[in-house]
Amino acid sequence: MSDEDYFEITDKEIDMADVLTYACTIPGTVVCGLVLMAYGITALSPIARKCFDRVSFRLLVYSLLFNVLFGIVYAATPTHPIAGCDVGAFLVNTTLCFATFFTTCIAINLQLVLVHGVNGQKLEKYYLLGVIILSLALNVPTMVLHQFGWNELSATCWYSNPDDKARLRWIIGTQSFWISLAATIETICSSVVLFWMYLFHRDITALNRASESTVGKHECTKYTKRTTNSNRSAMLTDDPRYKKIILRIVSLLMNYSTVILDLNMSINSVTTQLDFRLLVLDLILYGLRTLAYGVLAAGDPVRKLLPRLDLRLIRSIHVFQSFMNAIREIRGSRQSSTAVHTHITNIAFASRKPGSLQSESTTQTSEGGKVMELHLRFQDEHGSEGTTTKIVSSGGRVDLEMSRSEEDEDEIQKLARQL
Structure with a gap:
């Protein structure tokens, strides 16, 4: 047998993984917190408050808030099998669900309002209720049934059922499936909105060309337009909703990667050095998700998100x-x-x-x-x-x-x- 058959995570390796986790989690938590503070300061302006009075913006604030909470509890969760390990795992999973589902609701709302003409304000309360009910339904029973605790395989506070098959069922049923589903829905809705914007842009471009062609036939030597709708095509192509697809792609990659790595660790255990490296990568990705969402939220110009252009x-x-x-x-x-x-x-x-x-x-x-x-x-x-x-x-x-x-x-x- 090779030495890899007897692989065991050492205390030194656990400490190294903890340091990397902190190094990835703390910056993201700080960035999300700073973005929320910037939103709060900007909202002091009456003009800015009008720009912020949008369903998607409120959902974004909820998502950022729970990303901050996720970063805090993720960094504060015990790294050893001590009291409070189960509570830490419960809070990490719960805040993760809230942050993920609120982000998904943003994409759903954009499709319903833009593509299907539904009133987003009437749906806002259902978004909130749906996210709260689903997040608590997935994690409260898991906590009550003592499924959270110290996980020997990953040396972290997570799902702790000693039966490998039972633990895998709990992971899939209360986390992996729902996180993957949310990321998939988010990507599909954003792609539909992006395609709708493309069709709309194509219609406007065709009308512009038709108008210019017709004016040319009538020998108009000079044609000027003074209107509040100047530079329509340019404004549409610069619309941040095109750029917001980047957020969905990042979310998809982040969520799918962590789900795959979680399942790999649960199924194959940590028996080789490669498995341990994948485990560390999994922990790093959980820490980086707050940084990714914070940076993307900070770079999204809220003032341009107003759908006046449409x-x-x-x-x-x-x-x-x-x-x-x-x-x-x-x-x-x-x-x-x-x-x-x-x-x-x-x-x-x-x-x-x-x-x-x-x-x-x-x-x-x-x-x-x-x-x-x-x-x-x-x-x-x-x-x-x-x-x-x-x-x-x-x-x-x-x-x-x-x-x-x-x-x-x-x-x-x-x-x-x-x-």
Whole structure:
């Protein structure tokens, strides 16, 4: 037999693993704490509070808070079989579940609001109740049935059932399966939102090209647009929701890696030097998760997360369509005034369902100045709102101005709070 058949973790190796765990856990806990403090200081501003009044932001704060608690209890959990080992394992697993599930809820909420048009504010209480109930249901019975304690295989406070098969069932049933499921759902939802954003961006780009092509056919030598929706395509491609997929990928890799390493240790035990190194890697990844989430949360510009771009871009579709009809009417008008009624259907909105919005525009031209005003009214199941667009054509120059009513701004803020 080789020496590896008699491998045993020494006290020196355990101490080394403890030092590495502390070195990885403490920085992440500090970063998450600093991010929360920065949020709190920024929230003192009334303007910032409006930006923070969003479902996803509150879920992010909950996740960061439990990441801080996870880092604290993970570092404070006993590293030897002493009293309090079971409590430490219980707190580590519970805070881990809370932090993971709240992050998953962010991705679920984004898909439900953006893709399916669901009111996120109405779902917020269900997110909270679901996370609380599931996290406690997975860990309280485990604690009551004395499944937490000192684990001889990993030399840590964890699942302590002496029966290998029973311990493995507890690990899979109360931790590994649910962490893996949460990471999978998080990744799928984020991918769906990313694909939806791609389709939406493609629609806007196509409309921009169509409008430029049509204006060119009418020999407009200079074309300017003065509107609150400037640089629409650029703003969409810079939207942080594209970048938030990075958070989901990191979360997926972190959670899957720890689950696989946990199961490997439970099934194969720690019988070789390689197994011990994988165990140390597992402990390091648990410590690094707080740092990863803290850095990503700190680098996510909350002020840009407001979904105003979505609603403005949706309206720009109607403005472009009506604008092009108006240009055709100006170029084709004779001595008399004309009236044009345009019905635009099958415009994509949050759910991307055909016919969810309809725009009606009425155009009027004057003989001398060629001035046209567009009164746009957008209708959906929640009511109607409108914008007024003014087009001035003179000497080959076409100017476009668009204004929104206070009701429009209220609706934008309402949609922002749902995300």
